[in-house]
Amino acid sequence: MNINIRQLWEERAGVFVPLITIWIVVAVLILLYYGVDTTLFTEPQLGNTALALTPYVFVAFAQAIVMLTAGIDLSIGASISLITCLMATHHSGTAVVLSVFAGIAIGLWNGTFVVFLRMPAIVVTLANSFVISGVALLVLPTPGGQVGNAILNAGSSVFLFLPISLWSWIVILLAWAYFKRTRTGLAIYALGNNPEAARSAGINVSAVRLTAWAISGFFTALGGIALAIETSTGDPTVGVPFTLSSIAGAVVGGVSFFGGRGTLRGALAGGIIIGALTNVLFFLGISQFVQYIVEGFVLIGALALGQIKVGRRDRV
Amino acid sequence: MLSQLDELRFEGVSKRFDAVDAVRRVTFYIRAGEIVALLGENGAGKSTLVKIAAGLIAPDEGLIFIKGRPYRRLTPSVANQLGIGLVQQELAVCPDLTVAENMFLGTATPTRGGFLRYSEMEHRTQEILDNLAAKVSARQFMRTLTLAQTQLVEFAKQWLRRPHILILDEATSALSSDQAEMVYRYTRKLAEEGSIILLITHRMDELRYADRVVVLRDGELVGELSEQPLDTDKAIALMLGRELKTVFPPRRERHSSPEKPPLLEVSQLRLGGRQPIAFQVHEGEVLGIGGLSGHGQHELMRWLFGLENFSGQIKIDGQFVTLRSPVEAMRARIAYVPEERKTEALLIELSGKINMILPGMLDRFSRLGILRSNKIINEAIQNGIDRFHVKWSGPHTIIRQLSGGNQQKVAVARWWLRDPRIYLLEDPTRGIDVGSKREIYTLLQELTQSGAAVLLTSSDTLELIHLCDRVLVLYERDVIAEYAGDQLTEERLIRAFVTGRAS
Numbered sequence: 001m002n003i004n005i006r007q008l009w010e011e012r013a014g015v016f017v018p019l020i021t022i023w024i025v026v027a028v029l030i031l032l033y034y035g036v037d038t039t040l041f042t043e044p045q046l047g048n049t050a051l052a053l054t055p056y057v058f059v060a061f062a063q064a065i066v067m068l069t070a071g072i073d074l075s076i077g078a079s080i081s082l083i084t085c086l087m088a089t090h091h092s093g094t095a096v097v098l099s100v101f102a103g104i105a106i107g108l109w110n111g112t113f114v115v116f117l118r119m120p121a122i123v124v125t126l127a128n129s130f131v132i133s134g135v136a137l138l139v140l141p142t143p144g145g146q147v148g149n150a151i152l153n154a155g156s157s158v159f160l161f162l163p164i165s166l167w168s169w170i171v172i173l174l175a176w177a178y179f180k181r182t183r184t185g186l187a188i189y190a191l192g193n194n195p196e197a198a199r200s201a202g203i204n205v206s207a208v209r210l211t212a213w214a215i216s217g218f219f220t221a222l223g224g225i226a227l228a229i230e231t232s233t234g235d236p237t238v239g240v241p242f243t244l245s246s247i248a249g250a251v252v253g254g255v256s257f258f259g260g261r262g263t264l265r266g267a268l269a270g271g272i273i274i275g276a277l278t279n280v281l282f283f284l285g286i287s288q289f290v291q292y293i294v295e296g297f298v299l300i301g302a303l304a305l306g307q308i309k310v311g312r313r314d315r316v
Numbered sequence: 317m318l319s320q321l322d323e324l325r326f327e328g329v330s331k332r333f334d335a336v337d338a339v340r341r342v343t344f345y346i347r348a349g350e351i352v353a354l355l356g357e358n359g360a361g362k363s364t365l366v367k368i369a370a371g372l373i374a375p376d377e378g379l380i381f382i383k384g385r386p387y388r389r390l391t392p393s394v395a396n397q398l399g400i401g402l403v404q405q406e407l408a409v410c411p412d413l414t415v416a417e418n419m420f421l422g423t424a425t426p427t428r429g430g431f432l433r434y435s436e437m438e439h440r441t442q443e444i445l446d447n448l449a450a451k452v453s454a455r456q457f458m459r460t461l462t463l464a465q466t467q468l469v470e471f472a473k474q475w476l477r478r479p480h481i482l483i484l485d486e487a488t489s490a491l492s493s494d495q496a497e498m499v500y501r502y503t504r505k506l507a508e509e510g511s512i513i514l515l516i517t518h519r520m521d522e523l524r525y526a527d528r529v530v531v532l533r534d535g536e537l538v539g540e541l542s543e544q545p546l547d548t549d550k551a552i553a554l555m556l557g558r559e560l561k562t563v564f565p566p567r568r569e570r571h572s573s574p575e576k577p578p579l580l581e582v583s584q585l586r587l588g589g590r591q592p593i594a595f596q597v598h599e600g601e602v603l604g605i606g607g608l609s610g611h612g613q614h615e616l617m618r619w620l621f622g623l624e625n626f627s628g629q630i631k632i633d634g635q636f637v638t639l640r641s642p643v644e645a646m647r648a649r650i651a652y653v654p655e656e657r658k659t660e661a662l663l664i665e666l667s668g669k670i671n672m673i674l675p676g677m678l679d680r681f682s683r684l685g686i687l688r689s690n691k692i693i694n695e696a697i698q699n700g701i702d703r704f705h706v707k708w709s710g711p712h713t714i715i716r717q718l719s720g721g722n723q724q725k726v727a728v729a730r731w732w733l734r735d736p737r738i739y740l741l742e743d744p745t746r747g748i749d750v751g752s753k754r755e756i757y758t759l760l761q762e763l764t765q766s767g768a769a770v771l772l773t774s775s776d777t778l779e780l781i782h783l784c785d786r787v788l789v790l791y792e793r794d795v796i797a798e799y800a801g802d803q804l805t806e807e808r809l810i811r812a813f814v815t816g817r818a819s
Binding site: 178181182183186187189190193194196197198199200201202203260261 | 392396408409410411412413417418421422425427430431432434
């Protein structure tokens, strides 16, 4: 019974940077935000900020789950675009149902090629991102449309002192905590870690992988819905930067590219950091181009930190 | 007599790899409640039989009877359904899951309303591990465990599952003798509950835990010992005693020049055993690195080639050198031909030409990063091909199309083009036909005659005896013996390999 402190501290994330460090960064960012705008913790500012961060948090969740199975999803941005278009062209109830359905269907569609035909996820999702972009342009050729009022009201409502978007993060974190304690949840970590060990332990690796893709698609749908609520319109290209944001959020949050390591708590922190960064740069009036540069460097930097920690192993 | 329904029976099982019989017409059985150990040298066919029993490879001929039913071949999922549990030396665990999660992964996970019952999983895991005196917490992450602790967890996993047939393949290799005894005590309990146990161990003293010992030699079953205590001499006699199937070149006298410093001198090498390792190799000498597989031979070779990091000192021609990468080793004129030639050495889908120039690309075949003219390169390749008698239809032949023997010749010849002074050769004749073996033996001798030194590992003990001037025996990453001249006999070597003691 000798658990040492270091072990407890490392936790399952801690691949690139220990989780605690990430949360310190989040706290600092929030303080800086507060320094610029002291109305941050009062409505409607709190709700607006949380809503602005929500798409980044959800795409980080979506990417994290695929990455846990040692995959990657490059179609998240295109899916986000498509979902804003669906949201802006249908009545409230229909729009939400249709969006969630589309998200899960895209996840299963990507997953089918990766799981059953054993195609590399990076190629499958890249190709599908163009398919999805095309569909988005068919649904809504130019930015516009109008998200239903019922949805807009619901999205900016406050429940028990907290904006509904913050509640959505909490609910999903709790649900994931429970899901991790189911056979499927544990199996996702196991197969990402060592697919052979998982198979030899009697886990249906294909079914579990496909489930992970479906869950990922569901989170992408939620991200798209949040973005549609925030902008109240649809745009067939608005999602483009979110593919990079989703990877950056997951990686900054300590999810490993090699599968099996990482938490949604970490992805939440990563998503907040990336979202806050993007929004701050936007409000400071810095151009989109510079935002791309900054975000790219953040991703590379997070990966580099991890590699430096792993050490110089593969010398030639 | 017990019913045949309770047996695991191999009936005339054969399996060939390339040109070599791994196992040939092996017939034996294990009754329910019995522990049977397989004994044999490296390459005697033990692991092939284990893999057949676990459904990892299919036999070419013969039947496996389980619960009275004949199987032509098993698959991992069928083996799973039949309750066949395997603990291997190379472990399959999920490092980022906890010990309890690993224990209960997949099957028989306790749940309530779909949720895993962690308290129960951890409680039961802890109970089993405490019984095994594993000093491991059920909540620890698997990656924080030592190799010995991991082996105990792997065994505990099987104890939890109560397999119908349990195969322990070197399952105690990292354990202390106390820990191993604990494992065998629980193995005996499983047998008493009616399980069938197949045991493979490199430790002679662990054979006393078996009811019977079945001896394999060159893929054939050559005898069985059931009296206790086990007669070690008799067992070793059974493992040896084969006819000379390959002709080794006659031994020649090495003219040593004692005034010159040794070509290679290793000292203070800490490979992970108890003692630091030190040895010397002189020009023109063949030094054998013997031992059962997995006792550090591979690591030693890789370290010398800059692929592994252990602390230790290396002198070449009496000068200290550092070999931290393959490039540094190559500049010191060291060549390395790894055991797994198809995966670690050759690019088997590419042409013979590309394969031949790869090691020489560093210096011999390039100037300022540009490859030299085709004329120079082709001439050099032709030289190597002639010298090593490689039979191919030209430099554009794809390596995959060559026989194992010719592949191996390419693997050595391409280094020869760089004119190395030290060759590190791992099992250079494994899986190749007798004719090619003979050629490689002769070539090896010619290399040393021209002043190169060779470090050789081999799964064939006779090779070590007939090709080497001296043989170091590694056991659990320690050098436990060194034999040369008249001392270098098959019996001495094998005894040292399996007992870990010099004689």
